Amino acid sequence: MVCVLVVGLLDACQNPVENVELKFKDPLAVAVQVKYTIPAGLTPDKLTVKIAGPDAEKIVTTLNTKKFKLTSDGKLFLCLSPSTTASSTAPIRFNIVTLADELVDNIQEIKLENTTPRNLTIPLLSNKNNAEPAQESFKSSDNGTVQTAATVQTKAEPNVTQATVTVPQGSEVKDVAGQPVGGDLTVTADPINNSSTTKAVSELPGNGIINASTPAGGFLGNQQVLSVAGGAHITVYNDDYQLAKTFSKPIRISFALSSQMMNPTLGRNIQPGDVIPLFSFDEVANKWTREEPGKVQRATNGSLEYVADISHLSLWVAAFTEEVCADGPTFKFVSNYPDRSPAYRVEAIDQDGNIVVRAGNPLTFSTAINNGSSVRLTNLKKGLRIRLRLYDNASKAYVSPEIDACANSEVSFDLKAVPYTPLPPTAPDSRREVTIFFNFKCGPNGVNPDKLPFKVLYAQYRAAGSQDDWQDLPTLAFPSLSAKVMIQLNKAYDLRAGSIPDRLDIEINNYTVTSTSWPINFTTEESKQYCNP
Structure with a gap:
């Protein structure tokens, strides 16, 4: 239903917007809200959005159309079509496809299992500077059977493992719903930068802490990555952006290896026959799985390579790991700071005084030490005994008592000897809480x-006339139709609003807020049609 409301807003001294015709249409409830991170030089109106996948026909815009587009501030709102409900027993699965000539194609897989709105951020990558994944085209029949084998190999880069992916002929390709993926296909491989463990884990979910399960669902306990032999995010999709998930014949993956790579389990360089654990990460389920491992072997050119067979597509990582403790100690600070403590440099050290390394990164951080505050350390190697070492502004060190790295307990860290140098008092917040509200003149009838x-x-x-990012207000819901916001008084703002999140048609520009009330007033005549008799 479309409704029309003619509003004479505010009186002349309040920057009126007069005789504005406002049209409203009842929107659908938002199921997924996406905020895009868009490369510089590209605007939201240049992006094309498509919906693909098993339940694509059930996804619509807020106005129940298929005309998907971003708002001017880079947001996308998606809804379920009327009478469609997502549940754990009947999930809704689809792919958000975002395209532009200047971008790497982005295919985001979504699974909805309840009515709770999903919010996610999708970073888009420019296809300049060699950022595009390696890809290869091949064909499958209408029933999803691969006609000819396809091999894709990532670019050779210094100190980064080169990945090779081979899809065998005759394999039956299916999507996550078990439907065949037929037609012209594309296989892509986007490698992990494993030039160092630090760089590799920065690209992995969990930053190098893997809470893995077995394929049968058994939990293995948290693992920390010690070194990464290779990794790649592998996708296969057709011209309709239907994503493949499973293959009836295994896909062969291989990672070129340096002969100088250490096998930390055996304390020597890797050799043919060495087994390296293999993990997959399901982005939709947000779950790591430890898969059947591959082995190191001699390649035809005499170099070493890691080879494994996989039956589904995900992010795949071959890495040496070790189990760590999910629990850990809490260090509670005893200091002269009731508040306003500056941040101090802190290191976690082992029983020999060495800085603890967790998933390839030294465990150092900065923290305030207000009296009674605390920090907790988790996912540390079993068998360690650790302490905190804190440095004051003169680089003098203070060391905490020692405690087991897996202890789920608290230890006091006495820092009363640290010189008291509080931060300056926080400048008074000159903003005021302002209430924005729609004001109908209906008298006692309401x-x-x-x-x-x-x-x-x-x-x-946002600030009037500026190009600042728009700031979201809480929704203005009946009966109050109001929202509170902290802003500067005696400053001009632009406001936009609407009954549909991606169509904010009410515009009030250059309104100077002079009090803690920002009314959008309707005259008695304008209010009459909305009042009780």
């Missing part, structure tokens, strides 16, 4: 909600 063209309004604001 507003009839059934007559309103909206029950909820979405709104954003």
Whole structure:
């Protein structure tokens, strides 16, 4: 239903917007809200959004159309079509496809299992500077059978493992719903930068801490990555952006290896026959799985390579790991700071005084030491005894008592000897809490909600005339139709609002806020049609 509301907003001294025709349409509930991170030089209107995958036909815009597009501030709102409900027993699966000539194609897999709105951020990558994954085209029949084998190999880069992926002829390709993926296919391989453990884990979910399960679902305990032999995010999709998930014949993956790579389990360089654990990460389920491992072997050119067979597509990582403790100690600070403590440099050290390394990164950080505050350390190697070493502004060190790295207990860290140098008092917040509200003049009879063209309004604001990012307000919901925001008084703002989150058609520009009330007033005549008799 479309409703029309003609509003004469505010009086002349309040920057009125007069005789504005506002159209509202009842929107659908938002199921997924996406905020895009867009490379510089590219604007949201240049992006093309498509919906693909098993349940693509059940995904619509807020106005129940298929015209998907981003808002001016880079957001996308997706809804389930009327009468469609997601549940754990009947999940809704689809792919958000985002395209532009200047971008690497982005295919984001989504699975909805309840009615809770999903919020996610999708970073988009420019296809310049060799950022595009390696890819190769091949064909499958209508029933998803691969016609000819396809091999894709990532670019050779210094100190980064080169990955090779081979899809065998005759394999039956299916999507996550078990439907065949037929037609012209593309296989892509996007490698992990494993030039160092630190760089590798920065690209992995969990930053090098893998809470892995077995394929049968048994939990293995948290693992920390010691070194990465190779890794790649592998996708296969057709021209309709239907993503492949499983293959009836195994896909062969291989990672070129340096003969100088250490096998930390055996304390020597890797050799043919060495087994390196293999993990997959399901981005939709947010779950690591330890898979059937591959082995080191001699390649045809005499170099070493790691080879494994896989039956489904995900992020795949071959890495040496060791089990760590999910629990860990808490260090509680005893200091002269009731508040306003500056941040101090802190190191976690082992029983020999060496800085603890966790998943390839030295465990160092900065923290305030207000009296009674604390820090907790987790995912540390079993068998360690650790302490904290803190440095004051003169680089003098203070060391805590020692405790077992797996102890789920608290230890006091006495820092009363640290010189008291509090931060300057925080400058007073000159902002005020301002209430923005729609004000209908209905007298004691009040507003009839059934007559309103909206029950909820979405709104954003920013400094008047600026190109600042729009700031979201809390929704203005009936009966109050108001929202509170902290802003500067005697400053001009632009406001936009609407009953649909991606169509904010009410615009109030250059309004100077002079008090803690920001009313959007309706005259008695304008209010009449929305009032109770």
